[in-house]
Amino acid sequence: MVKAVQVQSYGGPEVMEVVDLPVAEPGPGQVLMRNTAIGFNFIDTYHRTGLYPLPLPTGLGVEATGIIEAVGDGVADFAVGDKVAAMGGGPSAYCEARLLDAPMVTKLPDGIGERTFAAAMLKGLTSWALLTQTFPLKGGETILVHAAAGGVGLILCQWAKHLGATVIGTVGTDEKATLSKEHGCDHVIVYTKENFTERVREITEGRGVPVVFDSVGQATFEGSLDCLQPLGLLASFGNASGPVTGVDLGILSQKGSLFVTRMTLGTTLAMPGKMTEGVAALAEIIRSGAVKIEINHTYKLDDIQQVHIDAENRKTTGSIIIEP
Ligand SMILES: NC(=O)c1ccc[n+]([C@@H]2O[C@H](COP(=O)([O-])OP(=O)(O)OC[C@H]3O[C@@H](n4cnc5c(N)ncnc54)[C@H](OP(=O)(O)O)[C@@H]3O)[C@@H](O)[C@H]2O)c1
CATH class of the missing domain: 3.90.180.10 (Medium-chain alcohol dehydrogenases, catalytic domain)
Structure with missing residues (x-):
């Protein structure tokens, strides 16, 4: 038993x-x-x-x-x-x-412990898919990541920073803000205290960001759209505050011909060779020390x-x- x-x-x-x-x-x-x-x-x-x-x-x-x-x-x-x-x-x-x-x-993978990989596999592969497939980062972009101190958040922010992005993270508390700054975030917004859309506009001098990685869902959906530059992408990938439903597509035209995707890792991993490629990339970035789990x-x-x-x-x- x-x-x-x-x-x-x-x-x-x-x-x-x-x-x-x-x-x-x-x-x-x-x-x-x-x-x-x-x-x-x-x-x-x-x-x-x-x-x-x-x-x-x-x-x-x-x-x-x-x-x-x-x-x-x-x-x-x-x-x-x-x-x-x-x-x-x-x-x-x-x-x-x-x-x-x-x-x-x-x-x-060689050189990676059992606790580390159990802590990293799903969250790390999700980060990898978001940064290489959903919105392939070239380096030099300023991006927004919600729940930046969470499991996915800490990995995603470090990885994006490693790829050359300037990372704005949002978190719920000051303690989480400190942690996020130590893990890839250049700017952190405590969204329980500050209006995150206004702060993103300030940080980007009014331009907005080309992509928002949003795992919070319902509570942040509209605000996330308001952080985007014209033709920007809202990469929605979770429902921590509840699912996003009943969206009028007209809102995307009004706010600048925006794109929205509801990303799920399963789509990426169903493609031939992607699991092996993702695990190799994840193992490599952990071993390099660029992403700490x-x-x-x-x-x-x-x-x-x-x-x-x-x-x-x-x-x-x-x-x-x-x-x-
Ligand atoms: N699409 C995919 O394939 C895929 C794969 C993996 C994970 N995900 C998604 O990624 C997200 C992160 O997953 P995780 O396991 O790493 O969890 P997590 O980020 O460690 O925990 C969720 C965080 O979301 C924030 N949050 C905001 N509003 C919330 C609310 N109303 N209730 C609870 N939490 C709230 C909290 O951070 P603050 O206190 O800072 O707000 C909380 O710590 C989840 O939404 C998950 O479903 C998606």
Whole structure:
């Protein structure tokens, strides 16, 4: 038996239960992976609430690192004892161990620890896709990143800075502002105290920015459009404050023939070779030291409800690791 989180019905953090589940031997093409570190991601809250619906009952959690404990027939790429990472698929990473189809698993990149990669894989690949595909940075742009002190935020800001951008970040508190300045932000706006659109206009001397990376969603959508220069791109990629709905496209013409995309990493990773390319780029930037992965919170699997309570109450910064 292994401990695993189960959700029987959508709702608040209280719907997550830690239960004991049996684990079978791996079938053909499968591996048994024992988790060392589980990465928390905000999407886990969307799965829990049903914002992103799943068949119930369901597990939760979309990424973890660990060790291969057994392999099924026909698995040639992995051996017992290999250090690996797994991301995506049906949410079930919040557990001590689980069976996975071998293609879901990737070897841990050389020189990168299990905690670091569990803290970095989804957030780092998202940052990479945003900066190389959604809005390929050339260097020299001034850009806006919301939730700059968050898990994705710290990675995205450091990476953008490394690529030559001037980064304006928005955060909820002064403490988060200090952290963001240490991780790639040239300017930080505390958006609970200042009007971020006015501040962006001031910082850019009225020009606005060519791109806003917005994972906050509903609360920032209109303000983000107001930060853009003509023909600018709002790269919306999350719903931390709720989803953006019911948009009248006319608003994009009024505000300067703007572009909007609702980016999801899955689109990029479905393209041939992109997973390998992204993991290589992420591993390289971490090894270079240009992007530091900050694990600012570690919890036990038994305390999973507290993880979600703290994240949803904006109490966390950087990456969160859950130990099985
Ligand atoms: N599209 C994709 O493929 C993709 C992939 C990965 C992540 N994401 C998205 O990227 C975002 C960041 O993910 P993460 O795991 O790194 O989380 P996170 O940024 O560490 O946490 C969310 C942050 O959003 C801010 N926020 C603003 N309004 C909020 C509200 N009403 N409730 C809660 N938080 C609010 C908070 O920062 P402040 O206190 O500074 O406001 C909070 O710390 C999420 O929206 C996630 O869904 C998207």
